[in-house]
Amino acid sequence: MGTIQKNLGLKHKYMAYTTAAGALAAYPKRIPSGAVAQKELDGVGQKIGLKIQEILDTGKLKKLDQYNSDPKIVTLNLLCRVTGVGPAAARKWIDSGVKTIEDLKKEKLNHHQEIGVKYFEDFEKRIPRSEMQEIKNIVKTSISQLDQLITVKICGSYRRGSESSGDVDVLITHPKFTNEKKEQKDTFDLIKRIVDRLEKIKFLTDHLANGTQQYMGVCKIPKEGAIARRIDIKLFPKESFYTALLHFTGSGEHNRQLSCIAINKGFKLSEFSITPVGSTGVEGAPIPVQSEKEIYDILGIPFRKPSE
DNA sequence: GTCGT
DNA sequence: CGGGATGCGC
DNA sequence: ACGACGGCGCATCCCG
Numbered sequence: 001m002g003t004i005q006k007n008l009g010l011k012h013k014y015m016a017y018t019t020a021a022g023a024l025a026a027y028p029k030r031i032p033s034g035a036v037a038q039k040e041l042d043g044v045g046q047k048i049g050l051k052i053q054e055i056l057d058t059g060k061l062k063k064l065d066q067y068n069s070d071p072k073i074v075t076l077n078l079l080c081r082v083t084g085v086g087p088a089a090a091r092k093w094i095d096s097g098v099k100t101i102e103d104l105k106k107e108k109l110n111h112h113q114e115i116g117v118k119y120f121e122d123f124e125k126r127i128p129r130s131e132m133q134e135i136k137n138i139v140k141t142s143i144s145q146l147d148q149l150i151t152v153k154i155c156g157s158y159r160r161g162s163e164s165s166g167d168v169d170v171l172i173t174h175p176k177f178t179n180e181k182k183e184q185k186d187t188f189d190l191i192k193r194i195v196d197r198l199e200k201i202k203f204l205t206d207h208l209a210n211g212t213q214q215y216m217g218v219c220k221i222p223k224e225g226a227i228a229r230r231i232d233i234k235l236f237p238k239e240s241f242y243t244a245l246l247h248f249t250g251s252g253e254h255n256r257q258l259s260c261i262a263i264n265k266g267f268k269l270s271e272f273s274i275t276p277v278g279s280t281g282v283e284g285a286p287i288p289v290q291s292e293k294e295i296y297d298i299l300g301i302p303f304r305k306p307s308e
Numbered sequence: 309g310t311c312g313t
Numbered sequence: 314c315g316g317g318a319t320g321c322g323c
Numbered sequence: 324a325c326g327a328c329g330g331c332g333c334a335t336c337c338c339g
Contacts (some may be wrong), residue, residue, distance in 0.1 A: 005309085012328050016309035086321050110335070112321080131309045176320090206326095209322090209333045216322075216333085232323080248323090270329085 004067050007080040009087035019043035022253065024052075031056075075099055082120060084112030084208070085231070104235075115206050115218060122228040126164040134221055135229070136167055142197055143172070147186070150174050150194075151241070155248040161307035167230035168219065169248055173241040191215050191235050204231070224284050240272045242289050247271035249306045274298060 002017030023041040024031065025105055031037045034053025037044045044052070052275045057063055060077045067073045072094055079090040082104065091125065098104055105117055116123070143152050153159070156169040164200075172194070177187035206218040206227060215233040220226045236244045247255060262269035268277050273286035274295055289295050296303040 010309090010316060013309055015328065021309080043310065047309060084321070112334075211333055214323095214332055234323095304310095 001061070001067075002198070004073060006085055007073075007076045007090065009091075016043065020048045032169050036229070042222075060137065063214055071099075073278060079104065081124070082113060083116040084090065084110065085116060089113070100182075104271075112208050115208060117207075119218060119228045120152070123230055125227055126166060127168070127229055129158065129163050129165070131221065132165055132168070132228075135219065135231075136200075137196070138203055140219070142201060143194055144195055146193060147190075149176070150190070153245055155245065158251065159306045160248045160251065167232065169229065170233045170239070171236065171245055171248055172233065173236050173238050175238060177235065177237050179237045179239055181202060189233075191233060194233065213223075239286065239288065242295060243273055244271045244293060245294050259301065261301060264297055267298065269295070274282045 002014045002021065005017060017212060018045040020041070022041045024037065027041060031040075031052065033056065034049040034051070037052045037104075038046060038186060045073065049167070051061055051063070054055055060301060075094050075098070076087075076090050079085050079093060079098070080087065082101070083235060085104075093104065093107060096105060101117060101120055104113075107237070109117065114182070132154065136158075138154050143150050149295050151173050153171045154168065155171050158165045158168075163250035171188075172273070174187045176184050177190065178253030181187075189212065191214070192210070195204060195207070195217070202222045203219050204217050205220050208216040208218070210217070213235050217231055217233075219231040220228050234244070234248070246258070250270075259269050263277075264272065266277050266279075268275050270281060274289065275286050276284040289298070292306075293303040
């Protein structure tokens, strides 16, 4: 239900379903009824409570079956699996008769969508940890040849120790790239220079978005039969690096927990900074941190490695 | 869709 | 041509 | 009853 709401453009309903599903999955006991679910679980209200009851009673959900038997919804869900295609574009094409990915290839696509179609199958395949390690070696080696001072971290589920990942999330920083001196010569166009280099060694094969702070593109280990992978490279000023590292290592659930703890203890934690928040609600200056552990220290909770 | 105001 | 709005991904 | 729900970088569209 969540995915459908998202593809319809109802992003907050999607979030509502996601939180409810998360609460349900995290609940240690069996849920005997929709009413109990609504009472016990945060994020489950009346409507989802009724749906839980229906599933308990009949084993299915009429509303969902209706959606899944609606050809327009089925096509919507298909088209939205192409990166670069969202609710607005998908709806437009469905109205003009597009039904399959093959149909989509004949339409006028922007660059991002072209790449999305080109690698449609590849992008849905998971990346084994062994391949992630190869990718990490290529990226780290190549970047350190450019400038030894650059710090490179592969985040996401890989950093949490997962056996497979959905994409490659690279975080970088440079001691001379600070909030004060974002324009300095050493770090100016740092991402562009990295991208040039990775392109030259035939690692990056296509680009989706290529800015000064953020790159999104496609990489492939340069050997026969390799699968195309989505890769993002993000540059953060060094003041933000450890909060960013924490944030982009996740998981999403872990981030929500930390954020909640932060608020309760009078702080605001984001990918950019950790700041004190006064009792009046006024936000103070960011607290400088030089490691992930220091953030845990500020929050007054024991440090846990990404893999824990 | 759910929650807080 | 340029500044703002929109779509999208994360 | 009603608004918030994360919010920002990049590509592209829109409009003056």
